[in-house]
Structure formats: C-alpha cells, structure tokens
Amino acid sequence: MATPQVLIVGGGMITHDQILPAVYAMQRRGEVGEVWVCAQHGRTVRNLSAASSIVRAFPGQSFRAFPDPADGEQPQPELFRSVIAHLPPRQIVIVALPDQLHFKAVMTALENDQHVICVKPLVLTAQESVVIEREAYKRGLFCGVEYHKRFDDRAHKARRYYRDGMFGEFKLGTARLMEKWYYRNSNFQNWFTKENSDAFTYIGCHYVDLVHFITGLLPVAVSSYGIVDKFPNGNDGYLWCDTRVRWNNGAALNLQTSLSYPNEGAGPNTQGMTLYCSGSGEGAMIDHSDQYRGLSYSFGRKPAGEGATFYAEPSPDYFQYNDLGGPGLEPVGYGVRSVEFLVRTVKQLDAEAATLEARQAVLKQIDATGVVATPANSRYNELVVEAGRTSILNGGREVEIGKI
Numbered sequence: 001m002a003t004p005q006v007l008i009v010g011g012g013m014i015t016h017d018q019i020l021p022a023v024y025a026m027q028r029r030g031e032v033g034e035v036w037v038c039a040q041h042g043r044t045v046r047n048l049s050a051a052s053s054i055v056r057a058f059p060g061q062s063f064r065a066f067p068d069p070a071d072g073e074q075p076q077p078e079l080f081r082s083v084i085a086h087l088p089p090r091q092i093v094i095v096a097l098p099d100q101l102h103f104k105a106v107m108t109a110l111e112n113d114q115h116v117i118c119v120k121p122l123v124l125t126a127q128e129s130v131v132i133e134r135e136a137y138k139r140g141l142f143c144g145v146e147y148h149k150r151f152d153d154r155a156h157k158a159r160r161y162y163r164d165g166m167f168g169e170f171k172l173g174t175a176r177l178m179e180k181w182y183y184r185n186s187n188f189q190n191w192f193t194k195e196n197s198d199a200f201t202y203i204g205c206h207y208v209d210l211v212h213f214i215t216g217l218l219p220v221a222v223s224s225y226g227i228v229d230k231f232p233n234g235n236d237g238y239l240w241c242d243t244r245v246r247w248n249n250g251a252a253l254n255l256q257t258s259l260s261y262p263n264e265g266a267g268p269n270t271q272g273m274t275l276y277c278s279g280s281g282e283g284a285m286i287d288h289s290d291q292y293r294g295l296s297y298s299f300g301r302k303p304a305g306e307g308a309t310f311y312a313e314p315s316p317d318y319f320q321y322n323d324l325g326g327p328g329l330e331p332v333g334y335g336v337r338s339v340e341f342l343v344r345t346v347k348q349l350d351a352e353a354a355t356l357e358a359r360q361a362v363l364k365q366i367d368a369t370g371v372v373a374t375p376a377n378s379r380y381n382e383l384v385v386e387a388g389r390t391s392i393l394n395g396g397r398e399v400e401i402g403k404i
C-alpha cells in the first residue's frame with residue numbers, strides 16, 4: 001500500500017474545513033492514491049467538489065463522489081456500506097459522520113479489512129470502543145481517533161515540561177470551548193439533538209483528551225449540567241454545558257462548552273485552558289489561549305461567510321492555506337499535521353509488518369507510545385462521554401466512571 005486509496009465517509013463541515021484538504025495535499029505529494037467521498041445526499045458531494053477554497057487550493061484534483069452528485073435530494077444513509085465493500089483490502093476509511101453514526105461506519109470498515117481514522121469522539125460508549133479495538137487488533141488493522149489538539153505544538157510543549165516535572169501536579173483547571181451561535185443554523189440541528197449529543201460530548205472531549213495527553217492522569221467522575229435550547233428547526237439540544245471532570249489524583253477540571261459564542265465575536269470561537277498545579281512548593285500554572293494567538297485584524301470590508309466580522313482574531317495554527325508558489329495553495333496547521341500523522345502511521349504499519357503477529361506487535365507499540373489516540377489508549381474519552389451523558393440526562397448529578 002505505497003499509495004493507499006482514501007475513502008472519506010461524510011461530506012460536512014469537518015470534511016470541507018480540514019480532512020479533504022489534508023488528504024488532497026498528501027495526494028498531490030504522491031503519498032495517497034485515489035480519493036473517494038461518500039455522503040448521504042448527492043447535493044453534499046456536489047457542493048463539496050465545487051467548494052471554492054478547495055478548488056482554488058487543489059487545481060486539477062477531484063474525488064470520486066458517492067452518491068452520484070446528480071442524485072440530489074434522495075437520502076442514501078446505507079450507501080457507505082457498499083462503497084466500503086468496493087475498496088480493495090487495507091486501504092484507509094476516514095469516518096467524518098455525526099457522532100452517533102461512527103460505530104456502524106467504523107465497524108463496517110474494519111469488517112471489510114480497512115484501516116480506519118475516525119473524527120472525535122470515536123464512539124459514545126466504552127463498550128463500543130472495546131468492540132472496535134478487538135476487531136481491529138484481530139485483523140491487524142489500525143484504528144486512530146483524530147484529536148487534532150494533540151498536534152498543536154503548544155500541547156507538546158506543555159506535555160514535555162509536565163512530564164519533566166516542571167509543573168508538579170495538576171490540581172484545579174478551567175477550560176472553555178464555545179462555538180459560534182450560527183452553528184445552530186447548520187446541519188447540526190438535524191443530529192445535535194438532546195437524545196444524541198450535547199455541547200460537552202461534542203467539543204468538551206477535546207480538553208478532556210488534552211489534559212490526559214499532557215498530564216497522563218485519568219478521569220474518574222463527571223458531572224455535566226446542560227441547558228436545553230431550541231434549534232431554528234424546533235429541535236431541542238443541550239447547547240450550553242457546565243461540566244466538572246474529576247481525575248485519579250483528586251484534581252478537578254471545570255469545562256464550559258456551548259454553541260453560543262456571539263456571531264459578532266472576534267475569531268471563529270472562543271477557547272482556552274488554564275491548569276493550576278502544585279509546582280515545587282510555590283505553585284505552577286499552564287495557561288493556553290487557544291483562540292487569541294496574537295493576531296488581530298480590522299478588515300476594510302466584512303469577509304464573506306457566516307460568523308465573519310470586521311474585527312477578527314484569526315488562528316493561523318489550526319488550519320490555513322499558504323501560497324508557496326503553486327500549484328494551488330498549501331494547507332498547513334495542526335489540523336493538517338494530525339491527518340498526515342494518522343495516515344503515515346497506517347502506511348508505516350503496513351510497510352514494516354508483513355505478518356498478522358508483526359502487525360499486532362506494531363499496534364501494541366502505537367497504543368503504548370500514546371501520541372495518536374486509539375480505542376485502547378483513549379477509552380477514558382468514551383467513559384467520560386458515557387458518564388457525561390448519564391449525568392446530563394439526570395440534571396447534572398455526578399457519575400463515577402468504571403475502571404479503565
């Protein structure tokens with residue numbers, strides 16, 4: 001599999017903003033082969049293939065679209081199964097579907113002998129992640145979870161210093177991630193509903209994962225209080241969440257998440273994290289502004305697009321297109337590095353290990369190294385999501401999570 005074929009299942013926001021550009025950049029460098037995208041509606045793949053930023057960045061590149069872009073309005077929710085079945089074995093399926101559909105898509109890919117990369121959260125229950133882990137291991141396949149904050153250089157800096165003892169022990173922390181209000185107008189209103197998800201499940205997992213990534217601590221209990229609000233289509237969602245996560249050293253992280261950052265607020269969202277630590281007797285602190293990264297612009301005219309503002313605080317670190325002289329534009333940022341790292345991990349696995357036993361040994365090593373999130377080494381995320389869902393449905397009472 002020198003140049004694996006890549007199938008992206010789901011053609012929504014994350015595919016447009018991060019996954020497809022990262023995969024196209026690898027294709028342009030000859031690192032991956034043919035790219036396929038399978039969505040539920042023809043109009044989704046039609047819009048994606050015509051998206052102006054992507055067309056400009058990747059002239060001459062295209063993907064094979066499922067369903068037929070001419071098929072417009074007829075939903076084909078099970079089409080991904082037959083598309084996956086048409087791939088030669090041991091290619092790469094990237095799952096970028098709404099959270100509650102990840103399990104069936106990931107399992108379909110594994111059962112068809114495909115490596116898998118899944119956007120976070122992998123699945124919504126720990127038991128499902130166990131099933132995925134076993135299926136992948138049995139077949140010597142890679143399954144990785146795309147937590148791109150792990151590829152933000154600042155996470156690595158904090159992780160290295162923390163593990164060198166420079167901060168002592170994490171005790172109390174606060175984190176926030178508020179997406180813009182206009183998200184309520186998007187396709188989210190069809191799936192981000194009370195029964196399926198909530199703001200903590202959707203975006204809180206980033207900071208839970210990051211605290212573990214930096215400190216190595218494991219969560220032991222969650223209390224998540226959610227406020228129900230209406231989407232424009234009348235559906236109810238937990239669009240505001242206040243969550244406390246307790247850790248196995250007694251530390252507590254308070255995490256607020258929502259779809260509430262004002263449309264006129266600067267930057268695409270507001271987010272950041274402060275961890276107060278014991279230090280060496282005088283205290284220590286890690287403080288990350290993950291929204292304001294030192295840039296502020298006042299534009300002469302308002303840029304196009306929902307949530308765009310005259311005054312802006314853009315982040316150059318997650319994703320942006322650079323003009324390096326062509327052809328097209330080069331996507332850069334930790335969102336791109338994350339996808340690249342996961343794809344290269346798959347390629348390395350297949351290049352290094354010829355037998356099932358050898359592949360399983362490499363998979364164990366990937367789990368143990370802990371740079372990429374896998375079902376085995378990041379199950380605390382599913383346990384937290386599961387406990388958080390139980391808590392939110394019970395008015396925010398604390399739920400202890402099982403033994404990991």
Ligand SMILES: NC(=O)c1ccc[n+]([C@@H]2O[C@H](COP(=O)([O-])OP(=O)(O)OC[C@H]3O[C@@H](n4cnc5c(N)ncnc54)[C@H](O)[C@@H]3O)[C@@H](O)[C@H]2O)c1
Nearest residue numbers: 010011012013014039040077096097098099119120187188
């Ligand atoms: N920061 C992050 O890491 C981040 C950011 C955004 C989204 N995500 C994750 O990515 C996933 C998708 O989010 P999004 O923002 O792209 O959502 P979205 O609603 O914009 O897109 C979802 C896409 O899935 C498609 N889809 C739904 N059912 C399908 C089916 N049965 N078969 C094929 N396609 C189907 C929809 O048509 C849509 O194109 C979610 O799990 C979300 O949590 C992660």
